[in-house]
């Protein structure tokens with residue numbers, strides 16, 4: 487019987503961005519990502535998390551619109 491799964495031959499890793507199984511190739515400049523697109527998307531996510539989005543607080547005074555004369 488021949489073993490199809492030879493150790494140290496090919497190593498599959500999941501792209502951190504799209505979870506696509508790719509061959510871990512030292513020639514791949516985008517590793518561990520599958521492509522440049524996923525690499526940039528991951529960098530974009532990291533950048534978007536760095537700045538905080540201010541949530542506008544609505545005070546109860548704005549709801550009080552009843553004017554009594």
Ligand SMILES: [Zn+2]
Pocket residue numbers: 501502503504505506519520521524
């Ligand atoms: Zn990917």
